[in-house]
């Protein structure tokens with residue numbers, strides 16, 4: 001047998017909200033670890049909190065993981081030998097293990113109500129004391145006292161007996177040794193009065209039964225880990241390895257929250273972030289490939305380089321600008337076909353498409369046209385959000401206009417006269433019933449410039465703004481070819497008239 005069996009790791013979200021950046025990063029690091037080590041990535045849904053768990057959240061978490069491409073080997077819809085993978089379907093297993101702990105007197109029944117606890121806490125703090133979490137009121141009830149409480153129909157929870165002496169520690173995969181004195185550990189509830197296990201108990205039972213070797217999660221769980229280790233010990237089970245990832249901060253180095261901007265994975269999707277870019281950026285939140293290695297990477301490249309040793313122990317700040325930069329780099333790396341696939345829904349959503357009346361040279365349909373349009377952008381296609389602004393003029397007269405460019409290049413008498421003259425010349429020289437190639441536009445522009453005794457640029461610059469609304473574009477002859485002669489002439493005339 002090999003010394004280090006392939007790891008089994010899990011992402012264990014509670015379906016009580018959307019998949020946010022922190023959860024997605026936890027899922028990603030587990031996935032990367034599994035994929036880089038030939039291990040197994042398990043998805044387990046921790047839905048024992050009946051009040052807060054929702055179907056909607058469950059569906060959103062699955063959608064988020066799917067969007068990022070974090071496929072799980074075992075879990076909902078994937079099956080596996082250790083299911084069910086929804087905790088609400090595993091209640092018998094928790095009951096069975098509770099019974100064992102009860103038979104071994106490692107847990108005890110607690111009849112304290114929330115009001116009882118509040119009253120006692122108040123009494124302690126009013127007297128200047130410190131309430132440690134639970135005062136072990138029920139830890140030593142006699143069988144008679146228990147019988148009385150039960151006969152009175154009092155609901156009871158179960159608490160774990162925790163030791164008073166010594167310490168509980170583990171060697172964290174990310175933060176090194178963590179140690180807690182047992183005196184500070186509370187006899188927490190492991191099964192609630194409604195019969196449902198608490199997160200602590202269900203998590204340990206499942207991690208053990210599912211053969212989890214490494215528990216990688218956010219460091220908001222550090223305070224749960226010693227208690228969970230005590231549960232493992234009570235059950236006589238080996239303790240898995242733990243790694244706690246530092247939290248994600250906002251750019252102001254306060255805990256990342258809605259007030260910093262988007263935090264749920266699906267929000268980033270609507271902001272035009274590509275899943276590959278999101279995955280790449282999340283991987284860099286707390287991990288770095290080291291040295292001068294490039295940061296823009298595909299999932300496969302990240303898997304090859306990933307190592308837990310290179311996960312940092314200090315909090316990482318979420319940098320929206322860096323995410324956008326990585327996103328634009330990913331777009332630049334796409335093939336023409338991939339860009340087309342990405343852009344097509346964006347234009348169809350707006351009702352944009354090729355109109356045969358435009359008379360476009362060599363384009364027999366919207367896809368072919370869009371392919372040419374994207375070709376004119378080249379690497380200036382760097383964001384799905386700005387794309388409609390960049391290419392809108394190819395599809396509609398109601399496109400974005402840069403007012404500064406307009407004022408600088410179109411709004412003068414000389415420019416207006418040049419535009420009107422060019423419109424006339426194009427109309428006279430070109431057959432508007434057939435599509436025209438770029439060269440035909442070029443020829444008319446050059447002869448018109450010569451006839452008017454001006455530079456070609458004196459026609460080109462105002463034409464560019466009149467046609468595209470922008471002062472930067474692909475070569476103007478190609479732009480004219482793709483806008484088509486009828487619309488080109490119309491826009492030149494409109495600009496000449498409006499100035």
Ligand code: GLU
Pocket residue numbers: 011012013014046199203216217221
């Ligand atoms: N259900 C817990 C959460 O969503 C999982 C914690 C863990 O990974 O153990 O925070």
